[in-house]
Amino acid sequence: MYEKHLMICGATGCLSSGSAKVHQALVEELAKHKLEKKCRLVMTGCPGFCEVGPIIVIYPDEVFYCRLKPQDIPELVEKHLLGGEIVERLLYKGPDVDAPARFYDTIPFYRKQKFNVLRNSGIIDPENIDEYIMRGGYRALSRALKMEPMEIIDEVKRSGLRGRGGAGFPTGLKWEFTYKAVGDKKYVVCNADEGDPGAFMDRSILEGDPHAVLEGMLIAARAIGSDEGYIYCRAEYPLAIKRLKTAIAQAEEYGFVGENILGYGFNFKFNIKEGAGAFVCGEETALLASIEGKRGMPRPRPPFPATSGLWGKPTVINNVETYANIPLILREGGLEEFVKIGTEGSKGTKVFALAGKIRNTGLCEVPMGITLREIIFDIGGGIKGGREFKAVQAGGPSGGCIPAEKLDLPVDYDSLTQAGAIMGSGGLVVMDDRTCMVDLARYFLSFTQKESCGKCIPCREGTKRMLEILERITEGLGKPDDLDRLQELASTIKDSALCGLGQTCPNPVLSTIRYFRHEYEEHINEKFCRSGVCKSLFDYFIDPELCNGCTRCARICPVGAISGERKETHVIDPEICTRCGSCVERCRQEAIKVTRVRREADVNH
Amino acid sequence: MSTIKLTIDGRQVEVEPGTTILEAARKLGIDIPTFCHDPELAPNGACRICVVEVEKARALVASCSAPVAPDMVVYTESERVVQARKAILRLILANHPLDCITCEKTGECKLQDYCYRYGISESDFEGEVKDLPLDDTNPFYIRDMNKCILCGRCVGRCQEINGAGAIDFINRGFNTVVGPAYGDPIEKSSCVFCGMCVDVCPVGALVPKAGIGKGRPWEVKKVKTICPYCGTGCSLYLHVKDGCIIGASPDFDGPANRGHLCSKGRFGWDFVHSEDRLTKPLIKKDGVFVEASWDEALDLVAEKVRDLIKRYGPDSLMGLSSAKATNEENYLFQKLMRSLGTNNVDHCARL
Ligand SMILES: Cc1cc2nc3c(=O)[nH]c(=O)nc-3n(C[C@H](O)[C@H](O)[C@H](O)COP(=O)(O)O)c2cc1C
Ligand code: SF4
Ligand code: SF4
Ligand code: SF4
Ligand code: FES
Numbered sequence: 029m030y031e032k033h034l035m036i037c038g039a040t041g042c043l044s045s046g047s048a049k050v051h052q053a054l055v056e057e058l059a060k061h062k063l064e065k066k067c068r069l070v071m072t073g074c075p076g077f078c079e080v081g082p083i084i085v086i087y088p089d090e091v092f093y094c095r096l097k098p099q100d101i102p103e104l105v106e107k108h109l110l111g112g113e114i115v116e117r118l119l120y121k122g123p124d125v126d127a128p129a130r131f132y133d134t135i136p137f138y139r140k141q142k143f144n145v146l147r148n149s150g151i152i153d154p155e156n157i158d159e160y161i162m163r164g165g166y167r168a169l170s171r172a173l174k175m176e177p178m179e180i181i182d183e184v185k186r187s188g189l190r191g192r193g194g195a196g197f198p199t200g201l202k203w204e205f206t207y208k209a210v211g212d213k214k215y216v217v218c219n220a221d222e223g224d225p226g227a228f229m230d231r232s233i234l235e236g237d238p239h240a241v242l243e244g245m246l247i248a249a250r251a252i253g254s255d256e257g258y259i260y261c262r263a264e265y266p267l268a269i270k271r272l273k274t275a276i277a278q279a280e281e282y283g284f285v286g287e288n289i290l291g292y293g294f295n296f297k298f299n300i301k302e303g304a305g306a307f308v309c310g311e312e313t314a315l316l317a318s319i320e321g322k323r324g325m326p327r328p329r330p331p332f333p334a335t336s337g338l339w340g341k342p343t344v345i346n347n348v349e350t351y352a353n354i355p356l357i358l359r360e361g362g363l364e365e366f367v368k369i370g371t372e373g374s375k376g377t378k379v380f381a382l383a384g385k386i387r388n389t390g391l392c393e394v395p396m397g398i399t400l401r402e403i404i405f406d407i408g409g410g411i412k413g414g415r416e417f418k419a420v421q422a423g424g425p426s427g428g429c430i431p432a433e434k435l436d437l438p439v440d441y442d443s444l445t446q447a448g449a450i451m452g453s454g455g456l457v458v459m460d461d462r463t464c465m466v467d468l469a470r471y472f473l474s475f476t477q478k479e480s481c482g483k484c485i486p487c488r489e490g491t492k493r494m495l496e497i498l499e500r501i502t503e504g505l506g507k508p509d510d511l512d513r514l515q516e517l518a519s520t521i522k523d524s525a526l527c528g529l530g531q532t533c534p535n536p537v538l539s540t541i542r543y544f545r546h547e548y549e550e551h552i553n554e555k556f557c558r559s560g561v562c563k564s565l566f567d568y569f570i571d572p573e574l575c576n577g578c579t580r581c582a583r584i585c586p587v588g589a590i591s592g593e594r595k596e597t598h599v600i601d602p603e604i605c606t607r608c609g610s611c612v613e614r615c616r617q618e619a620i621k622v623t624r625v626r627r628e629a630d631v632n633h
Numbered sequence: 634m635s636t637i638k639l640t641i642d643g644r645q646v647e648v649e650p651g652t653t654i655l656e657a658a659r660k661l662g663i664d665i666p667t668f669c670h671d672p673e674l675a676p677n678g679a680c681r682i683c684v685v686e687v688e689k690a691r692a693l694v695a696s697c698s699a700p701v702a703p704d705m706v707v708y709t710e711s712e713r714v715v716q717a718r719k720a721i722l723r724l725i726l727a728n729h730p731l732d733c734i735t736c737e738k739t740g741e742c743k744l745q746d747y748c749y750r751y752g753i754s755e756s757d758f759e760g761e762v763k764d765l766p767l768d769d770t771n772p773f774y775i776r777d778m779n780k781c782i783l784c785g786r787c788v789g790r791c792q793e794i795n796g797a798g799a800i801d802f803i804n805r806g807f808n809t810v811v812g813p814a815y816g817d818p819i820e821k822s823s824c825v826f827c828g829m830c831v832d833v834c835p836v837g838a839l840v841p842k843a844g845i846g847k848g849r850p851w852e853v854k855k856v857k858t859i860c861p862y863c864g865t866g867c868s869l870y871l872h873v874k875d876g877c878i879i880g881a882s883p884d885f886d887g888p889a890n891r892g893h894l895c896s897k898g899r900f901g902w903d904f905v906h907s908e909d910r911l912t913k914p915l916i917k918k919d920g921v922f923v924e925a926s927w928d929e930a931l932d933l934v935a936e937k938v939r940d941l942i943k944r945y946g947p948d949s950l951m952g953l954s955s956a957k958a959t960n961e962e963n964y965l966f967q968k969l970m971r972s973l974g975t976n977n978v979d980h981c982a983r984l
Contacts, residue, residue: 306805323802328678328698482783482802482809483679486717489724492807496760520720523693523713524681531692 030068032109033087037150038071039235040228040267041078041390046097047071050082053098057105067109073236075150077137078390080120085150090131093118122387124409137388140406142369142395144377145229145352149236154271157278160239166284168358172247173292177207180251180358187357187366188375193219193310193347194426194452195528196374196441202344205334206252209342214254216245217338217345219315220261220268223307224424225475227455229379230348232391234261234268237352238275244351246284246296247358248344255295258338260315263302272300307425307479311527312345314481325481326527347453349379370396374440374451384421384457385412394439401435404458415460419543423452425472425479426532428539429465448539450532464561465544466551469537470498476533487530490521494537502562506552511541560622563607567623572597574619581611581620602626639705654696654707655683665709666718666747668835669784670697673892674793679785682721682747686711693717719751725782727756728763729836736780738837740850744782765810771820773900774831774841778810781838787811787830794893799824828899832883832892843903844872844880857884860898861957865889867898878902938973947974954980 036042036051051071058064075083080094084104091114093104100118107113119128124136132138152159160166172180185200206214218241222230234241245257261269276298279285287295301319308314309324316338318324337343353376357366370376374396380403382389387409394403400420404410411417419429428449430437437443441451459468477491494517497510518534525531541548550556557565570581570590577595589605592598600611602625612620636647641658648657653676658665668680676698684693688706693714696707708714725744733739748754768776785802788811792798799822803810813822831839855870868887872880881902885892904910914930915922925933941949952970954963967978 308805325802328676328695330700477806480806480809482805482807483677483785484681485679485721485724485782486681488783488807488809489728490720493724493727493758493760496758517720520717524684524717524721526678526681526695 030066032067032089034067034069035072035085035087035150036069037073037075037081037083038267039074039149039232040265041074042081042083043267045078045081047082049098050084050096050101053101054084054105057101058109061105061110063105063109070153071155072152073149073154074146074232074391076141076146076232076391076393077135077388079388083150089114092120092129092131092135094120122409137390137392137407137409140394140398140402141392142377143393144356144366144369145233145240145349145379146236146391146393147356148240149232152237154236154238155274157239157275157282160237161282164359165239165355166243166282167360168355168362169243169246169250169284170290171360172250172358173290173294177251177253178204180247181207183357183363184251184354187353187363188370188373189350189353189357189366190374190441191347192349192353192378192453194423194450196451199346199350202334202346203248203251205332206342206344209335211342213256213341214252215338215341215343216249216252216254216257217316217319217333217343218245218257218259218348218351219310219312219345220259220265220348221303221310221315222262222265222348222453223305223310223479224426224453224455226383226457227381227424227453229381229391229454231265231268232379233348233352234265235271238268238271239279240352240355241272241348242275242279242285242298244346244354245298246289247354248346248351249296250294252342252344254344256297256299258299258301258319260301260303260309260319262305264305269300269302276300306481307475308481308527308529311529313527315345316343323481325483326529328526349454371438371440373442378439378451378454380454380456382408382456382458385415385460385463386410386456386458387412396440397438399436399438400430403439403456404435408458411458411460413460415462418459418461418463419465420459421449421457421468421472421536422455423450423535424455424457425476426450426528426535427452427455428535429459429468429543430539431543448535448542450535462559462561464502464557464559465540465547466498466557467502467559467561469540470495470502472536473498473533476529480529480533481527484524484526484530486521487525487527487533490517490525491530491533493517494521494534498537501548501551502557502565504551504555504562504564506548508552510552511545511548515541554624556624558622560607560609560612565625566607567602567625568600568605568607568612568620569602569623570598570600571619571621574617576617576619578616580614580616584610584614586610637701637703639701639703639707641707642709648701650700652701654685654687654694654699654701654705657701658685658696658707658709663709665696666743666750667697668743668782669786671786671789671833674786674789677785677789680721680782682718684714684717685709686714715751718747719753722748722751722753723756723758725756726753727758727760729782730779731755736837737840737845738780742837743835761807763807763810768812768818769842770818771824771826772842773826773896774828774839775845776812776819777838777840778812779838780836781811781834782836783809783811784835785811786833786835787839790829790833791824795825795827795829797823797825797827800830826896826900828894828896829883829892831899841880841900843900847877847879848872848874853879855882859959860894861959862895862897862901863956864960867894869894869898871902878905942973948977950975951977951979954978956981 082096084093107115116128120135121128129135181203189199190196220230303309306324309318311326314324314326333343333345356362377393377395379393392407417432419431421429430447430449444451473495477495480487482488518538521534522531555565560566575597582590587604589601590598637650638647646657646661665683667683669677678695678698683697685696686708687694765778791800853872853874856873857870860867860869867890868884870882871878883892883894914925916925954966970978
């Protein structure tokens with residue numbers, strides 16, 4: 029019998045902050061103290077709080093240790109495992125707690141979260157099917173096997189579940205269309221392409237709880253009458269793919285996959301298709317083309333995949349997170365629980381990836397209807413370095429920015445769309461006063477232009493011209509009619525592009541113009557970038573009131589643009605300065621400010 | 634199944650389910666512009682010039698691929714539609730050479746026609762313009778991808794109909810091009826030079842070499858005929874100017890070929906006006922060929938045939954006819970041979 033369970037996060041976030049080395053140190057230290065039989069060490073999926081990784085949670089004590097290094101391990105083993113004493117030094121500390129916090133319910137990051145989809149992530153060993161079963165896994169499947177297809181579909185419809193992959197289409201309805209479509213063969217496809225830069229909830233679910241996705245797909249297959257499925261996962265997710273393969277093999281061994289599943293005469297086979305990582309391959313028709321071995325290019329809909337999908341057969345295609353919700357809805361009493369969470373039009377929870385200038389980067393799962401303010405300030409801990417919040421980009425390259433005055437917006441499909449953003453896959457990129465909104469729009473458009481499949485003219489040619497205009501504006505070459513031209517191009521592209529990529533890619537431009545028009549106008553008319561991002565549109569200067577002559581800035585400047593004696597005000601020579609910003613980061617007094625460029629013309633006046 | 638009734642530009646039309654808006658509009662004689670639409674290919678929806686406004690739809694709809702629905706109300710030239718079409722044309726022109734003066738396609742170029750129709754003479758976008766090398770290494774046609782508008786018809790024809798799969802889309806975004814794998818010249822690809830791509834290209838990106846500089850489309854008389862190369866009977870048009878064949882194009886309504894031709898039927902007409910071609914009978918006299926009249930030549934042949942039969946019997950003769958002859962001619966030829974008393978007749982079933 030194990031006395032302690034040590035759950036160490038083995039997901040991509042913590043692996044990159046060094047959890048493999050911490051794991052190795054633990055293995056050695058446990059062996060040294062002959063604790064292998066008493067302490068069970070598990071590499072789990074992501075518990076969400078990547079900012080403070082690597083993370084270990086020790087059960088049954090429920091203690092959350094973070095920011096671990098291999099050299100912390102001897103002390104952890106000595107004090108906690110052998111001595112029964114909590115190592116305060118390694119607990120969570122931050123400006124949002126008075127004292128070091130011990131566990132989920134005392135760490136503010138977790139307090140407002142609601143774990144549905146991430147229910148098992150960080151808690152079970154994702155490579156062990158027994159642990160999934162122990163937490164109620166595959167019960168929804170065995171219940172569904174006793175139900176009629178339309179009964180299953182009806183429960184999914186009543187749950188109000190909407191697709192988590194972007195568009196928010198009602199899942200039950202999609203299943204019904206596919207169920208009713210005529211075909212000698214039907215497919216169930218899982219969209220695990222996750223192309224939105226910054227989003228990683230799908231990877232996290234696959235790495236932390238792969239069986240939940242398999243179970244969701246199996247239930248979908250039972251509902252629509254399919255015997256074969258594909259999981260389209262980007263090849264950059266090797267751990268997710270490995271865990272999926274393990275999970276499929278184990279499920280097969282247990283009789284949940286394969287022939288005559290659980291004796292109900294239901295057969296199902298999984299295939300994994302590794303995608304090469306094109307953003308557009310997340311679009312469902314492009315994804316299906318890619319599985320068929322063709323170039324990933326969208327095609328017109330109708331016909332929708334529900335009637336003519338993979339190899340022309342009726343096909344249900346859903347997102348990873350959508351499938352992970354299904355077992356929760358279909359299990360005994362699950363539907364009643366599910367509909368209690370969320371808003372009228374958006375039921376359940378949503379996982380968000382917090383990124384950008386936010387203190388707590390990572391994943392969080394929240395009930396629909398929570399406000400952006402709660403996500404960003406209560407869960408996310410506010411802005412890094414205590415700076416001022418400017419806006420949040422919701423929905424990635426297809427989404428839009430939402431400014432400070434809309435922070436109390438409830439997060440649900442319809443409110444976000446109304447505000448000019450979208451739910452998308454759940455990426456939230458937080459921006460502070462040092463983010464230039466014109467540059468942000470330029471960045472997203474350069475992404476979509478590069479990722480456009482090149483098929484249709486408005487998207488391929490239109491985004492190029494929009495990007496060129498934005499580039500000119502950020503270089504100080506903006507013209508008075510640029511804003512009109514941008515809006516005109518944006519409306520043509522939205523109105524006439526073939527697929528969702530083109531139809532939504534003007535959103536970042538339109539929403540930044542809508543909420544931050546003055547920044548565009550400053551760039552164009554005054555040749556000034558107040559955020560200090562567009563290098564030819566500002567100078568740095570040192571505020572003599574604040575500068576204490578510490579010399580830190582002068583020492584870091586790579587081009588020697590800063591002069592000044594110790595304890596005396598320093599000065600930046602704008603002719604030499606390359607606006608790399610190193611000094612700004614370095615100055616403890618926040619004395620280095622952004623100012624308008626002094627031009628010859630200004631001097632002559 | 635019952636038919637579907639809808640309204641297009643205020644006029645009622647009744648069509649079969651599954652009909653596209655474009656087809657329904659054509660039934661009413663309404664001309665919606667198209668670049669990428671190809672009746673023989675699966676709907677592609679690439680160029681978007683065919684967009685129309687459908688009441689209650691969020692965005693404009695590509696009429697070439699959108700099926701009709703009951704009680705649909707469609708506007709094919711509304712202000713919103715025209716604005717989008719103009720924007721699309723301006724976007725194309727911003728990345729397209731404006732050398733119509735010397736372009737071989739002038740006069741039958743869809744881009745020209747639609748720019749004319751919507752009054753677009755230039756583009757006001759400034760920025761990068763593609764600058765790709767010409768592919769003119771093969772003897773049949775030039776690929777100028779700077780003129781390509783990426784409609785994809787050539788790709789679809791080559792893959793779905795010919796099956797050669799010689800070309801596809803390469804790269805993404807602004808850098809997307811159509812071409813053979815690895816950027817090879819077309820000659821090194823699996824292209825069989827059927828020319829189907831050339832025939833469907835709506836612009837001047839694919840140009841047959843034979844006709845370059847020899848005549849404008851409106852100066853050319855298109856003479857419908859049957860290809861004499863083999864017995865399939867492909868129907869085609871010879872492009873004739875001043876009594877000379879300067880090119881050919883397939884007959885898309887030809888019952889035997891419906892627009893398909895092989896490389897010979899499509900490109901192989903230079904022999905007609907070749908200097909090396911025999912146009913008069915030649916008789917060898919003292920070891921040298923000398924021009925003769927038909928009567929002279931036929932008399933000589935008849936005399937020799939008669940002589941051979943007399944001396945060695947009819948089976949000493951053999952007749953070999955040409956695949957370039959028609960069935961009727963071949964029939965007559967074998968009849969002739971048999972009337973001379975021999976069954977020794979053959980045919981070079983090669984070209
Ligand atoms: C350009 C583009 C990229 C997309 N990328 C993804 C993706 O990475 N993952 C995903 O699940 N859906 C993506 N989608 C949405 C899919 O097309 C599709 O709507 C979704 O997979 C349906 O599943 P759902 O109903 O469960 O959301 C993308 C759509 C577009 C237009
Ligand atoms: S909108 Fe863009 S990505 Fe979508 S089909 Fe058109 S070119 Fe391709
Ligand atoms: S000539 Fe025929 S085979 Fe060659 S690229 Fe064109 S369509 Fe394909
Ligand atoms: S070469 Fe012609 S047919 Fe082929 S994609 Fe370009 S424009 Fe279309
Ligand atoms: S003709 Fe309809 S999209 Fe090209």
